[in-house]
Amino acid sequence: xxxxxxxxxxxxxxxxxxxxxxxxxxxxxxxxxxxxxxxxxxxxxxxxxxxxxxxxxxxxxxxxxxxxxxxxxxxxxxxxxxxxxxxxxxxxxxxxxxxxxxxxxxxxxxxxxxxxxxxxxxxxxxxxxxxxxxxxxxxxxxxxxxxxxxxxxxxxxxxxxxxxxxxxxxxxxxxxxxxxxxxxxxxxxxxxxxxxxxxxxxxxxxxxxxxxxxxxxxxxxxxxxxxxxxxxxxxxxxxxxxxxxxxxxxxxxxxxxxxxxxxxxxx
Amino acid sequence: xxxxxxxxxxxxxxxxxxxxxxxxxxxxxxxxxxxxxxxxxxxxxxxxxxxxxxxxxxxxxxxxxxxxxxxxxxxxxxxxxxxxxxxxxxxxxxxxxxxxxxxxxxxxxxxxxxxxxxxxxxxxxxxxxxxxxxxxxxxxxxxxxxxxxxxxxxxxxxxxxxxxxxxxxxxxxxxxxxxxxxxxxxxxxxxxxxxxxxxxxxxxxxxxxxxxxxxxxxxxxxxxxxxxxxxxxxxxxxxxxxxxxxxxxxxxxxxxxxxxx
Ligand SMILES: Nc1ncnc2c1ncn2[C@@H]1O[C@H](COP(=O)(O)OP(=O)(O)O)[C@@H](O)[C@H]1O
Ligand SMILES: [Mg+2]
Numbered sequence: 198x199x200x201x202x203x204x205x206x207x208x209x210x211x212x213x214x215x216x217x218x219x220x221x222x223x224x225x226x227x228x229x230x231x232x233x234x235x236x237x238x239x240x241x242x243x244x245x246x247x248x249x250x251x252x253x254x255x256x257x258x259x260x261x262x263x264x265x266x267x268x269x270x271x272x273x274x275x276x277x278x279x280x281x282x283x284x285x286x287x288x289x290x291x292x293x294x295x296x297x298x299x300x301x302x303x304x305x306x307x308x309x310x311x312x313x314x315x316x317x318x319x320x321x322x323x324x325x326x327x328x329x330x331x332x333x334x335x336x337x338x339x340x341x342x343x344x345x346x347x348x349x350x351x352x353x354x355x356x357x358x359x360x361x362x363x364x365x366x367x368x369x370x371x372x373x374x375x376x377x378x379x380x381x382x383x384x385x386x387x388x389x390x391x392x393x394x395x396x397x398x399x400x401x402x403x404x405x406x407x408x409x410x411x412x413x414x415x416x417x418x419x420x421x422x423x424x425x426x427x428x429x430x431x432x433x434x435x436x437x438x439x440x441x442x443x444x445x446x447x448x449x450x451x452x453x454x455x456x457x458x459x460x461x462x463x464x
Numbered sequence: 465x466x467x468x469x470x471x472x473x474x475x476x477x478x479x480x481x482x483x484x485x486x487x488x489x490x491x492x493x494x495x496x497x498x499x500x501x502x503x504x505x506x507x508x509x510x511x512x513x514x515x516x517x518x519x520x521x522x523x524x525x526x527x528x529x530x531x532x533x534x535x536x537x538x539x540x541x542x543x544x545x546x547x548x549x550x551x552x553x554x555x556x557x558x559x560x561x562x563x564x565x566x567x568x569x570x571x572x573x574x575x576x577x578x579x580x581x582x583x584x585x586x587x588x589x590x591x592x593x594x595x596x597x598x599x600x601x602x603x604x605x606x607x608x609x610x611x612x613x614x615x616x617x618x619x620x621x622x623x624x625x626x627x628x629x630x631x632x633x634x635x636x637x638x639x640x641x642x643x644x645x646x647x648x649x650x651x652x653x654x655x656x657x658x659x660x661x662x663x664x665x666x667x668x669x670x671x672x673x674x675x676x677x678x679x680x681x682x683x684x685x686x687x688x689x690x691x692x693x694x695x696x697x698x699x700x701x702x703x704x705x706x707x708x709x710x711x712x713x714x715x716x717x718x719x720x721x722x723x724x725x
Contacts, residue, residue: 212640370614371541371542371617
């Protein structure tokens with residue numbers, strides 16, 4: 198008789214995994230991660246001064262939320278990221294499309310944008326404080342500078358790689374140059390542009406925290422730097438985890454929106 | 465006055481990496497009468513696509529010119545509908561929206577667009593697939609949609625570049641009958657590029673044979689087989705005779721082309 202028990206063998210390369218297994222495996226790693234962390238801290242292998250254990254972290258987080266108004270900090274940080282990111286997108290997406298579509302525009306802007314892309318947004322923080330003070334403008338500017346050049350360049354590359362045969366088909370169907378941009382280049386690349394925005398939004402989170410670590414009186418980054426003075430590692434880790442969770446949620450929302458907006462991609 | 469006049473059109477592609485330039489097309493002259501269905505037959509690499517792209521206005525001749533209704537072609541336009549060998553449906557549009565693409569560009573009233581789309585969906589046998597995405601269609605269905613998309617625009621002339629080249633033999637035969645049926649009713653002027661001899665004889669009223677690179681017109685043969693044509697035509701002696709003759713014409717070229725590679 199042959200055993201029909203589920204076999205735990207190595208899967209074939211590229212073999213798909215079922216939905217239930219996928220979710221289970223994804224959660225399993227979080228469990229392993231927390232377990233190792235708990236073992237290291239609760240087991241006394243790592244000093245409390247440097248790393249809080251998971252239970253302290255959760256309790257510290259609760260105190261932060263209920264007594265120190267941490268929810269307001271989270272809201273401030275989210276709005277800074279979203280605000281700066283939306284501003285950057287409004288400028289960068291049209292410019293990127295123009296650059297991808299029109300080669301003289303690309304020749305004009307590409308070298309500068311490629312250069313500006315490597316300017317580290319975090320290094321601008323001290324300069325921006327001089328220019329714009331420590332108010333919201335400065336925070337938005339850090340995120341703007343960090344995102345705008347990346348988006349421009351990536352969108353330009355995507356648009357520049359549009360299938361030529363689709364463009365030619367549009368011309369033979371009577372499109373003029375502007376119609377080709379509007380009716381082919383933009384819709385053909387819309388899913389890629391959405392994907393680029395999702396990616397860059399993730400990076401924008403790094404910039405906002407850096408901006409808040411220096412010269413800020415609110416936000417998640419400010420809380421983290423405050424906690425450092427108190428050696429409150431539980432709070433610091435809670436702050437970091439909150440950022441991770443928000444990232445996870447925004448990623449999920451982006452993906453859901455893409456699925457709803459671009460059903461033809463999945464068909 | 466010819467509908468379309470290809471007048472001494474030649475195309476030389478500049479050499480890559482300092483190599484010798486490619487003479488894709490020798491000066492070629494071809495007059496196409498209204499309602500002609502011309503098949504351009506030749507081995508691969510002989511400049512068929514180059515010629516068609518120049519007529520479409522997607523490429524420019526090195527010398528010579530193309531006249532459509534006595535007006536010189538200077539760029540692509542809706543008066544010359546094109547069907548490509550590669551699948552070029554817009555993947556973000558449904559079948560119906562693809563067919564309506566040119567109609568929307570002309571800003572026809574929506575009701576009229578719907579009427580024309582429904583008409584062509586019916587003619588290419590895609591009822592029930594109007595709302596499908598191109599990805600969900602077989603190759604044959606995609607090409608039928610592409611043909612409908614070009615025809616819906618009511619062009620002066622249809623240009624087809626090996627539209628059935630990527631299809632299996634059975635689908636290809638059905639598509640030939642479909643296209644022929646449409647032509648027999650509408651009598652559009654058609655330039656149809658192919659490397660398939662049977663296909664050329666079956667659908668065309670005139671077959672133009674091109675030489676191996678550099679491309680040139682070698683023979684121009686009228687196909688006087690009666691319409692409407694039925695697939696059984698392919699087994700008649702007249703058909704076989706034409707096939708034997710064209711095979712002879714093109715064999716020499718294929719040999720030359722093979723030696724050149
Ligand atoms: N854009 C191009 N640049 C350089 N050479 C080309 C280009 N397009 C076509 N050719 C060359 O021109 C010749 C004819 O090509 P093509 O018209 O595509 O032939 P066919 O359609 O008959 O197979 C080929 O040798 C091809 O390599
Ligand atoms: Mg070709």
